[in-house]
Structure formats: structure tokens, C-alpha cells
Amino acid sequence: MKIYEMSAGELLDKKENGELDTEDILNAFRERIDEVEDRVRAFITVSEKEVSEELAEMETGGELEGIPLAVKDNMSTADMETTCASKILQGYNPPYDAAVIEQIRKQGGVIAGKTNLDEFAMGSSTENSAFYPTRNPWNLDHVVGGSSGGSAAAVAAGEVAAALGSDTGGSIRQPASFCGVVGMKPTYGNVSRYGLIAFASSLDQIGPLTRNVEDSARILNVISGHDKRDTTSVDREFPDYMEFIKEDVSGMKIGVPREYFAVDFDKEVEKTVKDSLEVLQEAGAQIEEVSVIEPEYALAAYYIIAPAEASSNLARFDGVRYGSRSAAEDVSSMFTRTRSEGFGEEVKRRIMLGTYALSSGYYDDYYLKAQKVRTLIKDRFAELFSGYDLLVSPTSPSTAFKIGAEKDLMEQYRADIFTVPVNIAGIPAISLPCGFDSQGLPVGFQIMGPHYGEGAILQTAYTLEQKLNLEQKPEL
Amino acid sequence: MISREEIKHIAQLAHLELDEKQLDKFTEQLGGVIDSFEKLDKLDTEGVEPTAYTVPMKNIMREDKVEESYSQEDILANAPDKKKGHFRVPPISGEE
Numbered sequence: 001m002k003i004y005e006m007s008a009g010e011l012l013d014k015k016e017n018g019e020l021d022t023e024d025i026l027n028a029f030r031e032r033i034d035e036v037e038d039r040v041r042a043f044i045t046v047s048e049k050e051v052s053e054e055l056a057e058m059e060t061g062g063e064l065e066g067i068p069l070a071v072k073d074n075m076s077t078a079d080m081e082t083t084c085a086s087k088i089l090q091g092y093n094p095p096y097d098a099a100v101i102e103q104i105r106k107q108g109g110v111i112a113g114k115t116n117l118d119e120f121a122m123g124s125s126t127e128n129s130a131f132y133p134t135r136n137p138w139n140l141d142h143v144v145g146g147s148s149g150g151s152a153a154a155v156a157a158g159e160v161a162a163a164l165g166s167d168t169g170g171s172i173r174q175p176a177s178f179c180g181v182v183g184m185k186p187t188y189g190n191v192s193r194y195g196l197i198a199f200a201s202s203l204d205q206i207g208p209l210t211r212n213v214e215d216s217a218r219i220l221n222v223i224s225g226h227d228k229r230d231t232t233s234v235d236r237e238f239p240d241y242m243e244f245i246k247e248d249v250s251g252m253k254i255g256v257p258r259e260y261f262a263v264d265f266d267k268e269v270e271k272t273v274k275d276s277l278e279v280l281q282e283a284g285a286q287i288e289e290v291s292v293i294e295p296e297y298a299l300a301a302y303y304i305i306a307p308a309e310a311s312s313n314l315a316r317f318d319g320v321r322y323g324s325r326s327a328a329e330d331v332s333s334m335f336t337r338t339r340s341e342g343f344g345e346e347v348k349r350r351i352m353l354g355t356y357a358l359s360s361g362y363y364d365d366y367y368l369k370a371q372k373v374r375t376l377i378k379d380r381f382a383e384l385f386s387g388y389d390l391l392v393s394p395t396s397p398s399t400a401f402k403i404g405a406e407k408d409l410m411e412q413y414r415a416d417i418f419t420v421p422v423n424i425a426g427i428p429a430i431s432l433p434c435g436f437d438s439q440g441l442p443v444g445f446q447i448m449g450p451h452y453g454e455g456a457i458l459q460t461a462y463t464l465e466q467k468l469n470l471e472q473k474p475e476l
Numbered sequence: 477m478i479s480r481e482e483i484k485h486i487a488q489l490a491h492l493e494l495d496e497k498q499l500d501k502f503t504e505q506l507g508g509v510i511d512s513f514e515k516l517d518k519l520d521t522e523g524v525e526p527t528a529y530t531v532p533m534k535n536i537m538r539e540d541k542v543e544e545s546y547s548q549e550d551i552l553a554n555a556p557d558k559k560k561g562h563f564r565v566p567p568i569s570g571e572e
Contacts (some may be wrong), residue, residue: 095550189531202529232529233534293519300516303509311490318491319564325556331565334490340493348492352483353506355490369516371526378518378530409505410512426530451531 003028004158005473007211008067008218011161015066022058022066026051029068033112033159038475041134042144043156044073045080046113049345054110058469062220065108068152070146070163073114074121075206076195077101080111084197085129086119088323090341098195099230100164100206100223107222112160115150119344120314121171121199123147124415125401133403136179137474138441143401145175151209152179156474162219166422167174168199170395170419171301172207173431177395177444181432182461183209184216187451188235188426192227200234200309203302203423213432213462217241220454236452244458247466250284252456255388260418265397272435272443273394279467280392280460286299293380297373298421302372303413304357305424311354313454317342349409371468378425385450390460393418395431395444428454433470434459440472546554 003025033046047054056076058066071077074084076094101111118128126149127133134149136142137157144153148165152175155163165172167185176183184207191206198204208219221242221399226235254278261270281287319325319338326337343351351366357366384391397417401407422429427448434445445464449457480503487494494502527545548561557564 017515089549090552095546134569165534187531188529215518228538232531232533234531297516297519300513302538304513315491319556320565321551322554323556328566331568334566335491336493339491343492348494348498349502349506351490351492352486352502356478356482356506356510359486359489362524364515368526369521370513372521372524373516373519374530375524375527378527408508410508413509424530 004032006161006214008064009212010163010433011067013029014142017402021054023051025066026054026068029112029160036157037159038139039135039476040137040153040157040159041132042115042157042159043070043113044083044085044116044150045164046129047080047111054322054405059106059108059112062107062109063218064104066109066110067162068110068112068160069104070112070115070151070160071101072117072151073165074163074166074197075101075164076197077114079113079164080114082114082197084116084120085131085457086342086344086347087130087344088317088338090324092322094195096195099192099227101195103223105339115148115154115163117150118147118312119347120197121147121166121168122310122346122350124170124174124412125152126175128344130344135403136400137476138180138400141402142441143178143403145178145396145400146211147171149175152176152181152183155179155181155209155211157476162163162211162215164206164223165209166204166206167423168198168203168306169423170416172209173419173429173444173446174396176209176431180428180442181209181211182213182216182432183207184220184222184430185422185428186220186454187428189232190428190454191223192225192230192233194227194229198313200306201313202309203306212271213458213465216430217458219244241454241458244455245462246459247463249280249460251464252285252390253388254280254285254287254458254460255290255384255391256287257391257393258289259292259294260393261398263295263417265394266399268437268445269394269396269398272437273445276434276445276464276468277392280464283467285460290384290391293377294419295421298377298424299413299417301370301424302420303353303379304366305374307350308356308357308367309354310359311351314351316346318451347443377421381425381427382450385453389449389456390453391448393446393448395419399437399439399441399443422448427451428457430461432459432465433440434464434468435470436472478503478510
């Protein structure tokens, strides 16, 4: 196996037994970036530091010592530009590191670069980047999913061992599914959002994109924890997630939401996911059909709540304190011109939707209604999790579609149908590869759990991963 | 269905300027999305409390204590225009 194909766990083992040193590892991934990046375009910024410099600066003795990681470009880094894939933030150099960057660096992780995304994390294909779309390592004509598409592609292409993304309505899980990697969205509040440039504050959560489930647990250990700088960060005892990396689903009660499978979606995806359900059953899990609130309702609530919060969060981009500014005679015209020239079309659409939903006369009909629907969805999940350990579904209704495929807006928004309910309820979920369609594109399997149920999710995902033992790799 | 005039008004509220073509496109697209929200009326939310955050939250107070923060220089470093330690903007006067 080549160095760039190894997981963080394998790399750490090889270092431990002396087969590899940090310099070999960093050089191997650097070379891989040089080899494939012009085709994949996973990054917006690649670290310009020499390997010798990285070695000199690196903390030693940590859990991720010498492991190169990529970070979605909506997380602040003090030594690298942070753009959110938007023209409005081009050239922005944050004065500080996001909490997750601090944690990674403290554990010896090396930030290899900042990855491409749909502008301000709004989208499901990374085609909404103001710079360029990222290409899927499994087939360069296809999208990588989004919005953490660059992070998913960087891991799939072997440019880094692991990456961080952010998930507001599926933005870690859906690109993980499209790129054949593992993507985990933790419980809301598990990981500090300090330094994450906000899209929808009540839904955003940072999580890992990795080659396997074990690495997901490993990185979750590093980034989870209370942080007083994020007032929504949860103050509790965090478990050692590595303890859940064991092959055992005996007695695990798993619900299969009937309403998810009633959605009109790709038949090959459905078949692949159902085959995996049988694998789990054979391994000892108890699988039963259950009834949830139809995911269409969560989707509608999401496209009210997320744009509403975004319209408020993105009000700060006005050309005064950071980012680009367009020249104008007076301050109000300067705001308008800066925003009109700096934001891309999808960001404008979402700001407009949110402004509308919050405007006087509509607030009760839309925003308040959506917040009440949120209660119903959250309560229904809680009720189900009193009888079931986990729920499972496909991650996405399709595999990776072609770059530039014509889709109307509602069709684009439906790409999130299986992932959005998780964010609305604030629960954790993982996507792991469970097979391939007839075009050879990866299919993702989603496992959802109750608040703070990451352990059972990881254990079940690990068991399925071991049983399926998928060995295909993208050829680049 | 949302009107073109309403879209124009919302753009103004959001400090966005849309050209004629964008106005037409957004009126149609956003109209479709907003109409789709009607399905939420099918769910009975009578007496249901709204949820803003899904995990229990309470107000968190910090001690009223001075702590070191970033320097003025650091914070002004990204400003498109600045003068004597301030952010600088075009004239505000002459507006409604």
C-alpha cells in the first residue's frame, strides 16, 4: 500500500514500529498533491510551508502527530487565507485559529491546506464555489457533492489522510457519500464552532471526513469538547470514542424509516443500502421498519430556518471590517455594491429567502411555523430513540451527478432530503460507503442516533465497514 | 406566488441589487420555493412550543473581568480602508 492510501491509524502504527517517520509521511502527501491536484482541485489554498518548517513547528507527542489534514475553507486559520469560497472574503487573513484548528495543532496534526466548498457552505455539489468546482476522484466528470466537497475529495484522492468539514443540512455526509469516504456529523454542541464562519448557527456542526470509521472516532476525540467561547458548546463528560471501535452489533435495535424509503430516489442506491441492512441483520442487529415524520417537512423547515439564520449571519459582510469593498459615493451604496458584487447567486438567493421569512407580516407564517415543526421532528426522533438504538437510511437520493447537470432549484434542494432531518433535530449521524452503482460511483449509508449517541453509531458503522470490506479505490 | 415588486423590496432590505434578468429569475425560483413551504400547514402545530436550539441551553454569564484580546492592529489588518486606528467608510450624510 502506498503511503498516501493509508488511514491516519495506519500511518501512526507505521511510525510507532519505525517503518515510517513524519518526514516520509508529509513528503508523500505533498507529492500526491502535486500529482493530482490540478485534476481534482480539492483545495483553495495549499500550505506553502516547507516540510522542514512544518516539522519544526509541529507539536510532538499528540494523538495526530505528523498526520496531514485538510480543513474546509470556512474555518479560520491564522496562517492561511480563509475565503468561504467567496469573492467577498478573498484575501481575508483571520487573526486567530478556530477552536478545532487549535485542537488539531495541539495534537500534532499538520494543516495541509484549505479546501473548496459551495460558497458559504450553501449547496450540495461544490459547483457554487466562486472559484471552480472540485472534481470527483472516482470520475472527474462528476461532482464531489457539497458543501464540504473539497474535503471529501482531498481524502478520496489521497491528498491528505483526513479532513474536517461542516454540516448544516448534510454538508459532511453527502460529499462523503459521493466520494466514498466516511463523514460524521456529531451532536449539535459536541464540537466548538468558535472560528467557524457561521452559515446557520443553530444547525452548523463541524465533523471529520476520513478513510475509515476508526479515524472518524480518532478525530472526534481530538475535536470534541467544551469551549466557553462557543455558548452553544455542550459542557459534559466526553467518552473515548475509540472504545466503540469494535465489531459487534448483536442486540442493536435499528429502525428503518418507512417514509424515507417512500421517497422517489435512485433504485441502485436503494438496492445497495438494503443489501447492507441484510449484512447488519446477519451480524446480529435487529432491524425493524419504523415510522417518522415525512422528510419533506424537515426539508421545508430547513429551507426556512437555514436561510433565515444565514441572512442574519451574512449581514456582517458589508465591506467595512474585512473582505472586499466596492467603491461608492455614500456608505449605503457601498454596502449594497459590495454585497452585490461579492456574493454569488446562490448566496443571494438564500439571503433573500431568509430576509423574506423574517420580514414583518411573514415571521409567524414561516419562521415561527418552521421552529414549531422543528419541535415535532425533534420529539418524534426522541420518541423513536426510546425504543431503538439507531435509525438508518441512504445518505443521498443519488450517487454523484455530472458537473453542470441542469437541475431546477427545488430539485437541487431535494439532494438534502435524507440528511436535513438530522440537523433539524440536532442529532448525530454518519455516512459510510456501502457499495457502488453500475457506473462505479460510491453509495453512502447513513446511520443516525440520539443526542450524544456517537458511540453506537461508530460501533455499528465499524461493524458494517468490516463486514463489507470494500477494497475499491479511485484511479487517478 | 411572490410578486416581482416584493422581490425588489426584499433585495433592498438585504442590501442587494438585482438586475432585471436576476429579478425575473429570482421571482420565479423563490416563488416556487416559498410556495413549497405551504406543505407545512398540513402539520398541526397548535400549542407546540417553537425550538430554537435542539440541545438544552441556558444563559451563560462570564465573570466581569478584563482579559487580553487582539491588538487594534490585528483587527484592523483586514479592513479595506482605515485611518488613525479606525475603520473608514464613505460619507454617511446626504442619506434619507
